[in-house]
Amino acid sequence: MEDLFNKVPCRESQLNDLFNLFGEYDEPLPCSLFLSGSMGTGKTLCLTSVLRYLGYKHVIIDCIECYSPKIIYETILSGLNTTETDSKCESILDFTNALNRIELNLTQYQPIVVIFDRAERLRNMDQSIICVFLRLRELCNLNICTLLVTHLVYDSFYFKMGVREPIKIYFPNYNKEELFKIIFLHQESFTQYVLSSHEVDKEIKTELNKPELFANFLNAFLSVFYRPCRDLIELQHMARINFVKYCEPIIRNEIQAQDLSKLWRHISPILKTSLELLYLRLSSNKSYKPSPGKENTDNMETVNYNFEKTLKEELTCTKTFAQSFELPYYAKFLLIAAYLASYNPPKEDKRLFMKNHGKQRKRLQQVKAKAKINEKLNTQLGPKVFTLDRLLAIFYAILEEKIGLTSNLLAQIATLVELKLIAGSKEIDLDTAKYKCIVGYDFISAVAHTVSFNVRKYLYDFM
């Protein structure tokens, strides 16, 4: 028991709750439980360690995997029934029958726990399924308990009727001290990780193995990372990468392991740069070394650094994204045409794209200009739907040379759709095809720049 509490730190009250609810082996289980809490708060860990400790029979179902209810039934049955390997089960009726059959093989009141991980997925299935599972006890003669594990709160589960409310347990987020405690638990694996990727003297090895060093690092690390990120998994991942860098000067004998202020000065710029890579999870680009351990240590080398920087820019700035891949010449123009079609009102096409469009009455324009102050700009309102005809008409209007409407050209539209630059159907249909350009102004202006085309000239907003 004590051991268990050490293994799952900072979750004493939840563990106690679970133990109390599950009770002794021959006591009846609660009908259903509802565990909620955001990602990485130890829900599954608590549950499995408690159940393993108690030695209860349990089945874990990942609901994301269950695209049909059949899979749920069969997973439960095969989990409970070790002797029968292939069980077919199509409906709830089959399922309850099968459960009752199992009952015969079991000793009276053997507790069984069925766990639905990511239970929010159950909401998308047939309403009756979740209801059935919540009152499974009533449908079969077993000491069975249904557990829903989810990151949503109970209120977002709305049931029609006939549901027995489950008992709710909430897992709050860890605070800074708790995070420290938990990551610190794995100190050995962290140092192991460093040692595996570097050749280290014995003397320094003992230094590195000292928990104080890691504790110091972790303090520094959390002071930077705690604010933007509370996710334990991501924090662990980042800590692993950065601890290696923290240790590097010690390994190279440049900084003494006791010299905390120097180490802090060494690590703080590194931490700041890696803060920008948070959540990206990139394995380094240029290193082809066989062990995965090496790859992460190379992460920060200058060559790779450049690449990471560009990716970061790519994510933040669409311009670099647009420049990062090449499109055929006409595809670029098609994309520009699609953008113009999306962000210009169809009424203005004539004025924008034809040479002799005639003059507009002045009075009308003045009225419009007044109205425009209240009106939002088209480019900020988001793309409008357009038809294939209009796309092609604009395409031919902005393209100087005359080219035929060939199959290659039409295939390019499908390619653009496939690349998710235009939204719409891949089939070219004269009648129903409706498209929408789903790239932004920055992207288009970058593309237009490569073919030296002025987009602003053809946008109604900038007239």
Add this chain to the structure above:
Amino acid sequence: MESTVSVSKGVFVFNNKFNKSKQSKKKTNLFEKVFTNEPWYTTYKSNWQYIENEIQKLHERTYSILLNDIVEYVKSFYNNTDFNTLEGIIPSATLLTGVNQPDHASQFIALIKKLREDVTPHVALVESQDASTLKHLVENAVWQLINGSTNMDVGNNDSEFGLSPNKKLKKNQCTMRVLQNWYSTTYTNASPKKKKNTISNRLLVIIIPDFESFNCSILQDFVMIISSYVSSLPIVFVFGVATSVSALHKSFPYHVSSKLLIKVFHSHSSPVYMNQVLEDIFLSHTSTFHLSGKAFELLTDVFLFYDFSVTGLIQSIKYCMMDHYYGDNVKSLCCERKKVEEAVMNLSADDLETIRRLMSFRPFVEAQLDFQTKIALFEDDDFFREILVKEIHKFHDYIYTFYLCVRLLLCYVKDIPKNILGKTVREVYTKCAVEPITSTAAFRECMTLIKFQSQVKLADSIKDSLKLVNSMLKIVSPIKPLRSTPTKNNVNNIALQNDLGENFLKTVRIHLLMFLRQIEHAKTEATIFSDDHEELEDDVENVPGNRYKLKEKLLKATRVDRVQSEFEMIRSRFVSYLEQVFTKGLRPPHSQTFHEIFFFSDVANVRKQIVGSPRGAQHTALSNPVHYLQCSCCVLPSADSVCCSLPDVCVAYKLHRECGKHINLYDWLQAFAAVLKPEHEQRDNAGAIQVRFTHAVAELQFLGFIKSSKRKTDHVMRLTW
């Protein structure tokens, strides 16, 4: 097929023993039977085989580095399991492929082959069309992982595992649980003999080649599912991304992307690859089949402007080749150099006659001074054959020099500012193949620019070109300076002999070496002889007020030639030498005798086939059916005229073109009836005509030209413009 003995009468199913491969084999036999005896077909076939092999080799060369990297990366996982402390993280390789969709397939097939050979038999490739729902995606992936391996195991060591029940696995039974069970039965309980294999030998690799076309949410769910199994199954993902890495991050929210360990691989961009294919395979003297400048331009334009697809380009070239060879025995001469004699001997008298009718033959005949030979060329087949062989050898020599000169020219012009002649072999080639390059303005501009190049730069480009020449001559020894220092006289007498081919190359090499030597040793400072006393005079004359004199003086000074340095002299001589070489070597192919045999130039014909225009074809078919039907009854005086013998759809189509956006059905029917039965009262046959009209309208609707509108029930809308 054995007969069945049965008391009852019934239908028995026999499994068809003729499988598909057999049938297709038979088909090719039939095709070959018609053509095998034709010399042109055999030549075509051997040539295409050669090109295909070359492409394959190049393909392997270019992909091998990338593929090896990926395979290494994939292998590296799960070797040392002690690092798997971060649970549920799937290692994944992201391959940035570029937007050329058709080429991806070959790349991924190569990858799969490589993975199967080097890493693991369990590879699944799931394309977006197979994964419209999560169910399909999982089923496909699992099925391929399980069954792909059984196929492989049959070859290696079958019957070692109890795989037989799995072989009959239905697709809808494939779930992740099944996969897990299968994996544990095959590997965890494997015999100790099998255990010595490292874990990398039983990785499961799932390849997703077209990441962008997947439905995001499906893929997200799939990744989540896999991540929950990753602790028990060693799975590696390979994503093919066409745009850029950020696409991956954009379509995966954090809770999904945190389950992936992403490593990015860049593949070649397709324009680079295309240049490589063209330079190494088609634009070299080793290729027997050549494209004329125009045809070549068309194909590269299709590539650059439309699709970036190298596969498409190669297929178009193949089409050109087929078109070139088809049904013409003369084209059997378009073969390797050593087979020319044989091919010439095999030509029949008729074939020789066709050769005599070639356009390029006439200037050749006219150039013959001897009256006797002129007659012999036409009368004496044997003599003609002899000449033909000689001429073809000459042509091969010409080709050899031509491509060499193209590359030489590139050496000198690629660094020139403003990019006048282009930066790649193909650009220079198109320019050279269309017209004699030395007489163009662009070429002259280049030459003047070379005249301004610095000593080091010029020496560098000469070295480059020498390297090229040496590689052509396959000389392994490094450039050694010529022992015998050429005298000045010798240098001035550089003249090109009349022969082309390797001899030409050798002389060019010697000359280049000479120039290099001279340029490297030349002094840059102009040797200024003392003009001191003149300057003194200047100072005296430079009194203010004497402006007229000063002006005159300056004018005189400009007229006096600047004293050239030694280097400048050599440089200008070198440039004129280059001009000489290129005028000789870069005569356009269409000026050569018998170029028709080797160069494909029927652009107009091929354009129609390669760059299809469905709407154009539809329009021609409907407005001028004679073009396709070839019947005599429907010949129209002009494109707009209508006559009653046209098919009904055509009549309806032509009439509808005269209308605006909305078409009144009744008016249309009246016009239709008037065309069909101009003289009759419409009442007689109204029913029949109405039926024909309705039919025609329905067909037009089916073709997508019109649609019914809800706003006006008796109107239809035009959809074309």
